Amino acid sequence: MHELAKNFTPVAPPQIIENSYSDDQHSRLLKVVRENGPWPLILAENFKTPEEVIATTSGTLPEGVTLTWDMIGLNPVFRGYLARGGTCFYPEIEDCYYNSRYLDLVRGYWDCQYAEPETFLFNIQGPTPIGGPPHLDGTVFRGMTMENTPLWLLLTMAKSCLFNHWRSKKAQVISWYYKGQIGGGFNCWPDGPAGAPLQIQAPMWGRAVVVENEMMFHHGQATGPQSLRKPAGMDISSTFGADPNDPTGWQIETFGQINQHIPAEEMRFLVHWGARLFKDLGDFKRTYDHSDDISADQAINMLIGDMQTRGVQFEVPTDPLNDNNFVGLLARVYDIGGPQNIPADAVD
Numbered sequence: 001m002h003e004l005a006k007n008f009t010p011v012a013p014p015q016i017i018e019n020s021y022s023d024d025q026h027s028r029l030l031k032v033v034r035e036n037g038p039w040p041l042i043l044a045e046n047f048k049t050p051e052e053v054i055a056t057t058s059g060t061l062p063e064g065v066t067l068t069w070d071m072i073g074l075n076p077v078f079r080g081y082l083a084r085g086g087t088c089f090y091p092e093i094e095d096c097y098y099n100s101r102y103l104d105l106v107r108g109y110w111d112c113q114y115a116e117p118e119t120f121l122f123n124i125q126g127p128t129p130i131g132g133p134p135h136l137d138g139t140v141f142r143g144m145t146m147e148n149t150p151l152w153l154l155l156t157m158a159k160s161c162l163f164n165h166w167r168s169k170k171a172q173v174i175s176w177y178y179k180g181q182i183g184g185g186f187n188c189w190p191d192g193p194a195g196a197p198l199q200i201q202a203p204m205w206g207r208a209v210v211v212e213n214e215m216m217f218h219h220g221q222a223t224g225p226q227s228l229r230k231p232a233g234m235d236i237s238s239t240f241g242a243d244p245n246d247p248t249g250w251q252i253e254t255f256g257q258i259n260q261h262i263p264a265e266e267m268r269f270l271v272h273w274g275a276r277l278f279k280d281l282g283d284f285k286r287t288y289d290h291s292d293d294i295s296a297d298q299a300i301n302m303l304i305g306d307m308q309t310r311g312v313q314f315e316v317p318t319d320p321l322n323d324n325n326f327v328g329l330l331a332r333v334y335d336i337g338g339p340q341n342i343p344a345d346a347v348d
């Protein structure tokens with residue numbers, strides 16, 4: 001494992017809570033999901049090319065290999081956004097987002113004076129293979145966020161540990177609703193990638209964990225019957241939505257064809273609530289006054305300088321943000337590895 005990997009431990013151990021949303025909140029959340037779908041694959045939202053996927057998963061790309069979506073494999077996990085920043089997209093779930101209980105939890109988790117809700121999204125799926133190798137969630141930095149920077153660059157910056165001065169303090173409350181009997185839980189490495197994994201096991205209904213997933217390797221467990229985990233005919237454009245012929249069921253659809261029907265009891269629903277923390281008023285002002293921001297140019301130059309210091313041989317790119325060779329190079333140099341002690345898949 002890379003020397004940098006040992007830096008990846010969360011600010012505090014994960015805290016498990018129950019009844020994360022009330023029954024009423026949960027049914028309103030699910031109603032929003034049924035009525036506003038269908039929803040795209042997670043991969044379709046975050047990545048333009050397969051190379052960018054590799055850059056986020058600590059993988060390496062042999063030189064001269066051109067990746068295709070078929071080679072990557074498309075895990076049938078889908079996502080939708082419920083809120084971003086100060087705006088909740090669905091007024092009927094505003095109480096879930098502007099959530100005093102959660103704000104209090106994350107302030108305590110970080111020992112910070114202030115918190116603001118920042119992200120609210122869900123993952124929805126039927127039976128699926130394990131959620132890829134353990135990974136880190138996208139970090140943001142003062143001046144560089146999901147709004148102006150590709151995810152692969154934010155993750156590379158995080159892995160390099162060169163940018164901690166600008167890194168945001170973040171925490172999440174991740175909730176699960178899954179009644180299935182096979183897998184469907186969560187694996188994480190709160191003591192770092194060399195430490196023992198913590199498994200939060202399904203079935204769970206409104207269990208949640210307070211975490212810092214930007215600094216803790218984690219992934220979803222394989223879920224549901226093995227024979228149903230890889231529906232045939234998937235594409236990057238596949239969607240997940242309510243089954244019009246089943247009032248509680250769901251379906252995966254691709255190019256107008258139904259790939260799979262998913263009964264309610266095999267559906268796994270994850271609600272991700274994320275917040276940004278500020279130690280005190282000075283920290284808050286530094287962020288909102290933009291008095292100490294970093295720019296993409298400065299970040300790229302620091303990465304280039306660091307690679308030169310490390311003795312990496314490469315040609316300095318003219319358009320680094322859109323250069324797949326450069327993206328691949330960064331992925332190799334800052335391939336910090338990840339946990340090797342991955343618990344075995346749940347099987348039926």
Ligand SMILES: [Fe+2]
Pocket residue numbers: 135136137213218
């Ligand atoms: Fe994640």
